[in-house]
Amino acid sequence: MAQELFDRAAMCLKEQQPFVLYRKPNTTELIGVFQQTDEVHIVQDFTESGFVFAPFDLNSNAILLKMDTVLKGTFDSFDGEGVNTDSIIIDESHDKPRYLDIITKAIGQINEGRFNKVVLSRKIEVTNHENDLEIYKRLLNAYQKAFCYLWYHPKVGAWMGATPEILVKTNGSQFTTMSLAGTKSFIDLEEPNWSEKELHEQQLVTDYILDALKDEVVSIKSSQRESVRAGQLWHLRTEMKGTFAPNKFGSVLKALHPTPAVCGTPLLEAKDFILNNEMYDRSFYTGFLGELNIKSELARNRNRKNQENSAYRSVMKTSELFVNLRCMQLLKDKVAIYVGGGITGESSPESEWQETALKSNTMLRVLGDK
Numbered sequence: 537m538a539q540e541l542f543d544r545a546a547m548c549l550k551e552q553q554p555f556v557l558y559r560k561p562n563t564t565e566l567i568g569v570f571q572q573t574d575e576v577h578i579v580q581d582f583t584e585s586g587f588v589f590a591p592f593d594l595n596s597n598a599i600l601l602k603m604d605t606v607l608k609g610t611f612d613s614f615d616g617e618g619v620n621t622d623s624i625i626i627d628e629s630h631d632k633p634r635y636l637d638i639i640t641k642a643i644g645q646i647n648e649g650r651f652n653k654v655v656l657s658r659k660i661e662v663t664n665h666e667n668d669l670e671i672y673k674r675l676l677n678a679y680q681k682a683f684c685y686l687w688y689h690p691k692v693g694a695w696m697g698a699t700p701e702i703l704v705k706t707n708g709s710q711f712t713t714m715s716l717a718g719t720k721s722f723i724d725l726e727e728p729n730w731s732e733k734e735l736h737e738q739q740l741v742t743d744y745i746l747d748a749l750k751d752e753v754v755s756i757k758s759s760q761r762e763s764v765r766a767g768q769l770w771h772l773r774t775e776m777k778g779t780f781a782p783n784k785f786g787s788v789l790k791a792l793h794p795t796p797a798v799c800g801t802p803l804l805e806a807k808d809f810i811l812n813n814e815m816y817d818r819s820f821y822t823g824f825l826g827e828l829n830i831k832s833e834l835a836r837n838r839n840r841k842n843q844e845n846s847a848y849r850s851v852m853k854t855s856e857l858f859v860n861l862r863c864m865q866l867l868k869d870k871v872a873i874y875v876g877g878g879i880t881g882e883s884s885p886e887s888e889w890q891e892t893a894l895k896s897n898t899m900l901r902v903l904g905d906k
């Protein structure tokens with residue numbers, strides 16, 4: 537039962553022991569990973585196994601939670617109970633001129649040809665006195681299609697999120713990744729009418745991923761671009777699947793992160809602009825998280841003509857990593873919600889501001905007291 541996981545997590549929060557609770561998209565299984573000590577394990581080269589929590593800037597440390605105890609339970613109530621369905625508007629007018637200025641500056645530099653796209657973001661602080669687990673239950677209730685997590689390490693911090701974006705998923709040497717960009721408000725079931733700006737912005741991400749992976753993979757194929765729903769938003773998505781050479785996972789990961797869905801293109805120029813202009817540390821926002829190099833045994837039945845049936849086992853490593861978006865950092869008596877959007881030469885600063893306000897609603901809706 538999920539209750540056992542919530543109880544154990546509550547105890548860990550009280551006794552300051554690291555853990556993560558998570559549910560993968562479109563599943564009802566809630567997984568809890570509990571590390572026995574409060575040691576901070578730092579990822580060296582992504583060959584480690586455990587639950588990884590990596591920052592946007594890999595010059596800072598990626599943290600690994602050891603899977604000392606793994607508990608599983610079912611959480612299948614998707615009734616949206618306690619979730620605010622209205623758009624919540626909070627007054628952040630003090631931050632608006634600063635944000636519009638950096639967007640205008642970015643557009644200027646794009647028009648001068650310094651880079652093609654940059655993803656800019658901001659942080660919204662909101663008072664919160666509610667218990668983390670109560671908020672997390674509402675998050676699970678609200679976003680069935682997202683990767684919903686609550687991560688805690690007493691020496692690092694606490695984060696929660698409901699992300700729609702897979703960074704990479706692997707099974708042996710097979711992998712799936714995606715380019716997700718372009719944002720519109722979700723209005724009933726109406727498929728959005730995407731503008732040239734959004735199509736272009738998302739295409740930049742697809743082209744970048746195909747190019748970044750070309751020397752790391754044996755094969756790669758992309759799907760048709762489609763509109764996908766994420767909470768009260770629409771995005772454009774292209775899925776890419778393929779095979780990588782044995783033991784290349786670490787380099788695939790480093791080639792992918794950060795994609796222009798969260799950073800920009802060309803990578804170095806865009807990253808430089810972000811680090812010099814956002815004026816705050818993104819920390820784990822737009823980093824990635826999830827299961828890293830988990831051994832899974834596949835029992836198969838070899839059934840050949842005139843041969844004795846013999847069951848054999850093959851051991852495979854699987855990873856399932858998500859981009860840390862639609863997330864917040866849980867602080868004392870407040871939360872910090874992180875939101876951003878892709879800027880291209882066709883962007884309008886005012887619409888980009890509105891887009892981040894829309895995105896902030898993913899977290900605001902599940903907060904109890906504001």
Ligand SMILES: C=C(O[C@@H]1C=C(C(=O)O)C=C[C@H]1O)C(=O)O
Pocket residue numbers: 655657701716717718719771797798861862874875876877878879895
């Ligand atoms: C940066 C964020 O989202 C990313 C940016 C998007 C965009 O620019 O339209 C859409 C999806 C995400 O790849 C965020 O949610 O904070």
